[in-house]
Amino acid sequence: MATTTEPEAQVIDAALADFRQMMASDGYRVLWAPDPAPAPDSATEAGTRLTVTIEAGPEAxxxxxxxxxxxxxxLQKQLAGTPYTVGSVTLPSGH
Amino acid sequence: MTTMEVLIDPTGASERTSDMTLSLRPGTLAGLRVGLLDNTKPNATTLLEALGDELRQRHGIGSVTMYTKDYFGTPVKDELRDEIVRECDLVVTAVGDCGSCSAATVLDGIIFERHGLPAVSIVSDSFLMSGQAMASLQGFPGYDFLAATHPIASLSAEELKNRAAELMAGVERILGAEVAA
Structure with a gap:
């Protein structure tokens, strides 16, 4: 299972800060986790692809x-300049 | 009986081209017919009316007509787009103050530009990213639109007038309007 170190997490959180703020304006939370492993034919380094999850808050x-x-x-634009890319975005149920 | 419902793609995929050409700018706005496209978000009508008043006072525009979308989160429907293109010389569309509606507001502006109508799209600055991303998805990454200070929905009528006045320099810039000395 892929993991991130604290400094790596800080890089990702900093890159996603503005996106988080925008989503919060509509009542959503943004969570991320490293993809467990790259696709077999992918040159992407393990742990650099992120799964981003959007969670609806009570006022969403x-x-x-x-x-x-x-x-x-x-997300791609916000993560540009970091080693990370977006693997997938998971929306709240019902979307 | 089976009925069919028309689904509208919120990303405007059917509108995508690589056309980054703005429609022809009129120079002067005097006597022109202005369309205001209300996306039904709170205070959109009042903000647009205030912008219409500013355009009347500053540029002597010919007429102002308010149009209303039936849903804020998807692009303007073809029928309404064609009506506005037929009846107006330029259009101002507002207000994108959420993720979906800011993307749709910017997309509406691009749609009008691609149909020959100068357009000003207004979103709130909290959702600037959503509008910019939509412009990039549309193949128009440098598309110029306005970001008003967030929030819009909670402003009073007087505050909206002030917000409209603040936006006018940007409206004139995007329309390429000559400003009276």
């Missing part, structure tokens, strides 16, 4: 969530 606006491609584009 159900209709306000950005379309998934928009969120993926934002």
């Amino acid at each position: 606006c159900a209709d306000c969530l950005s379309p998934t491609p928009v969120m993926e584009a934002i």
Whole structure:
């Protein structure tokens, strides 16, 4: 199972800070975890692909969530300049 | 009986091209027909009305017509788009103050530009990223739109007038409008 060190987590959290703030404005929380392993044919280093999970808070606006491609584009841009990429984005149930 | 429901792609995939050309700018706004596209978010109508008043006072525009989307999170429907293109010389669309509606507001502006109508899209600065990402997805990464100070929904009518006045320099820049000395 892939893990991240504290300094690595700080890099990811810093890169995602603005995205987190934007999502919080609509009542959502952003969590991330390293993908357990890269795809067999992938050159991506293990642990550098992230699974990003969007969780709805109690005040979340159900209709306000950005379309998934928009969120993926934002995440890719925010993570540019770090060793990390977005593997997948998991939305709250019902989306 | 089976009925069919039309689904609208919130990412506007059907609109995607590599066209990054803005529509022709009019120079002067005097006498032009302005369309205001209300996306139904709180205070969008009042903000747009205030912008219409500013455009009247500063540029002597010919007419202002308010149009309303039926849902804030998806792009403007083709029928309404065509109506606005037919009846207006430029359009201002607001307000993107959430993730989905800011993306859709920016997409609406790009759609109008690609149909020959100068357009100003207004989002709140908290959702600037969502608008920029949509512009990039549309193949128009440098698309110029306005970010108003967040929030919009909780402002009073007077505060919205002030917000509209603050936005006018950006509106004029995007429309390439000549400003009277």
